Amino acid sequence: MLPMESSFAIVAEPTRRAILTRLLDGERSVGELEQELRLPQPTVSKHLRVLREAGFVTARVDAQRRVYRIRPEPLKELDAWLAPFRRTWTRHLDLLERHLDRMAKSPTPKGKKTHDRP
Amino acid sequence: MLPMESSFAIVAEPTRRAILTRLLDGERSVGELEQELRLPQPTVSKHLRVLREAGFVTARVDAQRRVYRIRPEPLKELDAWLAPFRRTWTRHLDLLERHLDRMAKSPTPKGKKTHDRP
DNA sequence: ATTTTAGATACCTTGACAAGTATATACCTG
DNA sequence: CAGGTATATACTTGTCAAGGTATCTAAAAT
Numbered sequence: 001m002l003p004m005e006s007s008f009a010i011v012a013e014p015t016r017r018a019i020l021t022r023l024l025d026g027e028r029s030v031g032e033l034e035q036e037l038r039l040p041q042p043t044v045s046k047h048l049r050v051l052r053e054a055g056f057v058t059a060r061v062d063a064q065r066r067v068y069r070i071r072p073e074p075l076k077e078l079d080a081w082l083a084p085f086r087r088t089w090t091r092h093l094d095l096l097e098r099h100l101d102r103m104a105k106s107p108t109p110k111g112k113k114t115h116d117r118p
Numbered sequence: 119m120l121p122m123e124s125s126f127a128i129v130a131e132p133t134r135r136a137i138l139t140r141l142l143d144g145e146r147s148v149g150e151l152e153q154e155l156r157l158p159q160p161t162v163s164k165h166l167r168v169l170r171e172a173g174f175v176t177a178r179v180d181a182q183r184r185v186y187r188i189r190p191e192p193l194k195e196l197d198a199w200l201a202p203f204r205r206t207w208t209r210h211l212d213l214l215e216r217h218l219d220r221m222a223k224s225p226t227p228k229g230k231k232t233h234d235r236p
Numbered sequence: 237a238t239t240t241t242a243g244a245t246a247c248c249t250t251g252a253c254a255a256g257t258a259t260a261t262a263c264c265t266g
Numbered sequence: 267c268a269g270g271t272a273t274a275t276a277c278t279t280g281t282c283a284a285g286g287t288a289t290c291t292a293a294a295a296t
Contacts, residue, residue, distance in 0.1 A: 012130040013254085017199070024202055030273055043255065045274055064263045064272045072207040079200055081135070084142055086197060089190035131284085148243060161285070163244055168283095182242045182293045 007074045008081075010054045015039065016047050020056065023070040030066055125192045126199075128172045133157065134165050138174065141188040148184055 011017055018037055022028055028036070034044050048068060051057045055074045059066045129135055136155055140146055146154070152162050166186060169175045173192045177184045 006130065006132065008126065008130040008135070012124065012126040014124065015254090017126070020203070024206070031271095040256075041273070042257085042275085046254080049274080066273065070203075070206065072203070075200065075203045076207055078196075079204060082193065082197055082200065085138070085188075085190070085193045088142075088188065089194055127283095133284090149241095158286080159243070160245085160287085164284080167244080184243065 007054060007056075007077050010050060010056060010074070011078065013047065013050075015043065016051055016056075019044070019047060019051065020070060020075075023057065023068060027060075027067045027069045029062075029068070033068075125172060125174075125195050128168060128174060128192070129196065131165065131168075133161065134169055134174075137162070137165060137169065138188060138193075141175065141186060145178075145185045145187045147180075147186070151186075 011020070015037070019033060022033060022036055030041065030044055030048065033039075033048075034041050037044070048057065048059075048066075052059060052068075055071055057068045058071055059068050061067075129138070133155070137151055140151060140154055148159065148162055148166065151157075151166075152159050155162070166175065166177075166184075170177060170186075173189055175186045176189055177186050179185075
């Protein structure tokens with residue numbers, strides 16, 4: 001079972017995002033997630049497996065239950081990829097971009113002004 | 119053709135990430151992407167379509183060619199989702215977490231002190 | 237007007253994944 | 267040991283997205 005490599009693919013699944021979000025404020029056992037998310041147990045277990053194998057979570061064993069905890073690393077990866085794009089909207093080039101967009105929409109407004117009254 | 123909603127799913131595709139990365143340093147026509155990424159033209163066009171419909175890019179028409187430009191909004195969304203997790207590794211709680219991990223691994227180290235000199 | 241160039245779209249096939257259902261494993265309790 | 271609880275895994279099925287190949291459209295160029 002090799003595919004599903006990229007951390008992006010892992011997080012593309014809504015249920016898995018939900019799980020990660022839950023884990024944000026602390027550990028959870030499978031049963032707890034099952035309840036909080038109102039999902040069938042195998043579904044939860046299977047998604048947890050994927051998350052575990054991708055390094056998003058680790059499991060601690062407490063008797064019959066497995067308690068899952070979040071792991072930052074893979075998410076760091078995602079964040080790292082996003083970083084370069086962040087500048088795209090962080091930098092104040094936004095102003096320039098808006099300007100260019102406008103120019104593209106109304107190229108050299110000849111004649112007709114903005115008003116479209118009869 | 120509605121599915122594929124989440125911005126995460128869009129970015130989960132490696133080729134699409136490659137395209138976005140290319141667009142990071144400026145506009146590109148389909149042909150340019152085709153060359154730079156060494157991909158068949160329909161492949162590029164189809165991925166561009168997906169990106170366009172998801173709002174990741176916009177197309178400007180220059181005669182027979184379509185020039186694509188990146189659009190920040192959807193990426194902002196991704197970043198927004200990531201934000202809460204960022205604290206997970208940004209905050210200096212890391213120190214505390216490490217501590218707790220250690221305690222879990224070696225519960226109440228009886229005897230042996232930290233020093234393991236003979 | 238015909239040909240060439242640039243892209244888009246249609247159709248088909250394949251493969252992967254997620255959900256459902258059922259069953260297996262392990263531990264705890266009486 | 268029997269029964270229950272907690273979770274993992276096996277197997278099946280339906281869906282959908284991605285790639286390949288061919289074709290269509292529109293705008294140069296000749």
